[in-house]
Amino acid sequence: MADALTAHELVRATGKPAAELTKADIIAFVESHGITMLNFRYVAGDGRLKKLNIVITSREHLDRVLTLGERVDGSSLFPFVSASASDLYVVPRYRTAFVNPFADEPTLDLLCSFYDVDGAPLASAPEQVLRRAQAYLEETTGARLEALGELEYYLFSEVDSIYPIVEQRGYHEAHPYSKWGNVRRETMAHLARMGCQIKYGHAEVGNIVADGQEMVQHEIEFLPVPVQDAADQLVLGKWVLREVAYRHGLQVSFAPKIVVGQAGSGMHFHTRLSRDGRYVFADADGLTEDAHRVIAGYLQRAASLTAWGNTVPTSYLRLVPHQEAPTAICWGDRNRSVLVRVPLGWRGIGDRMVRDANPLEAPQDIDATDSQTIEIRSPDGSAHVHLLLAGLAVAARTGLLGEDSLEVARRGYAAQDASRDPHLPQLPSSCARSAEALLADRAHYEAGGVFPPGLVDAQAAMLRGYHDDQLSERLFGNADALAQLVAEHLHCG
Known part of the structure; x- marks a missing residue:
């Protein structure tokens, strides 16, 4: 029904x-x-x-x-x-x-x-790779992976002189101080009628004024669904946003960097795992062993996951310190500088807050352990979404099966600002380094026939083709060259 x-x-x-x-x-x-x-x-x-x-x-x-x-x-x-x-x-x-x-x-x-x-x-079709990744994960661990994507984007328009935007102060702002919320709402309504499961939408941090244009950042976040559906939702979301923006005479971009030094756009993914019909990341005592093992898998495959999730040179202009984007390979609780974040859940709280806010409500017996997710914060709008989610399924499998996974998770925990710890391993700094990490990890992706060898080779060759090793250093101080690079990848993904 x-x-x-x-x-x-x-x-x-x-x-x-x-x-x-x-x-x-x-x-x-x-x-x-x-x-x-x-x-x-x-x-x-x-x-x-x-x-x-x-x-x-x-x-x-x-x-x-x-x-x-x-x-x-x-x-x-x-x-x-x-x-x-x-x-x-x-x-x-x-x-x-x-x-x-x-x-x-x-x-x-x-x-x-x-x-x-x-x-x-x-075998090499993106939706088939993701299908095999989910099937092999279930075959070897008995677990199924669900995901929700956070789709961040910028809209470009003329500067509003009546209610000017404030740079880097757009988070959850409302009209008229935030612009083009109607594009976000129209997009969400279309996606809902198409069957996508949407959590919410809001204005994001990024407000930029440059070259006579106003650039405002928004986000649409989906609900957790099986990874195949999660990938389809993200691809549909991008298409619908481009169509709606076009009909308003606006340009939309999912690029990881619009202006160097200003907030970029990520595409974070929250994940959760189920086994025998139960979600297994949390119980009454907190994070479970399964959760720690999956975190370990994400950390171990973090460098090579950038080959699917950060696929253009400007991806690595976003992955820099002090920009709320990760650089170090570590995890933490509610810490936005880490690569893998464990966000707030509702464990042990039940309906306590709603009864405080609404004293007339009768007590309810509610289990919120299914709300606990694990977020990976490195991907951006250049991601090949189906292959990235297939890679996350591979990483979850290696973490669940790894003999040393619990120790990896223990060592990888960061309680403070991870960008300030020079001892933590670092994400790749370019597409070229990402390709090296992918080739080093290829056995994990090819196990069980999930990723065909030809697909891995083709992705590595594409990434190497940018010749972007040490690009940030080479372009440092050259504003015109940086602007040209950003323009080349403005409509990636």
Whole structure:
């Protein structure tokens, strides 16, 4: 039975959860709602959402395309698929269907998976890598990983002389002191109708005035869902934000750095783990052994995870000390200078606060252990989201299975500002160093057939191709060169 409060149009129409939608449900919705076109959408090698328009010509045609999918040129979508064997199939996943809010004609969009010439899942396709990572994690540890992403972005507009913004003072500010909250709200409403699970949105710290422009930072945060769905939500979020901003005549950027010295945009991920239907990061005594083991896995793979989560040279202009972005590989409680943060949970509090704020409320027996997450703060808007989350699943698995994981977690704890401790291991300082870390760790990613060797090689080659080792030092004091570098990667991700 579907939730009566859902905004998802197909769920409301069918009365079924999205996970239970069938081909018959899709056809019935198309017929009853006058849908004239389908869009097949899929994430290619560059991490962006692609589109194939299909005009519905008959019921038979609709049934056939929903059953068989379509053919596409894989050599134009992936850098490591040869032109001589490039035909691929894209097959829709019915549970992802949503009404396109931007199309001029009634249109239904579906996310798709890639399959090869034999009808087998394409090993190097991002959604298939993530699917295998989750399956191998469950096979070897009995655990499933969930994630929620924090999507930070900047909007560019003319300077407002009536209520000017205050630089670096935008956090949770409200209109008129914060600008373009309507773009954020429109985006959130569209995403909810598409089936995305949204936690909240707000204005972020970053307010910048430069070159006659006002740049304001916002964030949309999602709810924890299985990692495959979490990746899809982030990719859809970027697409919808770009569409909404464009319709307001605005430029939006998810780049890790807009102006050197000002707050950059991260893409933090909170994660939680379940086993046998129970969330296992916290109990009545605090963080569990599972939580400490997963933290250890994140720390051990931290350097190589940047290969999936920090993929452009400006990523490493954000990962600098004293900018609320991590540089040292460590973890801590509620400490925003660390790489892996354990945020506030509601352990042991129950309904105490709500009864204090609302004295008429009767006591409730509520278990909030599922609220405890573990956050990784290094990724940014350049991340290849599906591959990054696959990497987090790999890291969680190595932590859960590692003999020395509890000792790694113990040694990696930082109680104070981590950026001030010179003895802690450091994140890579460039794409080139990130590529080295990935190649050093490749056995962990390739274990269980999760990451194909060719994909690891291609990612390392792409990162090395920037030739950015010691780039910050080479460009220090050269404002024009830094501005050009930022401009080159303004629309990454």
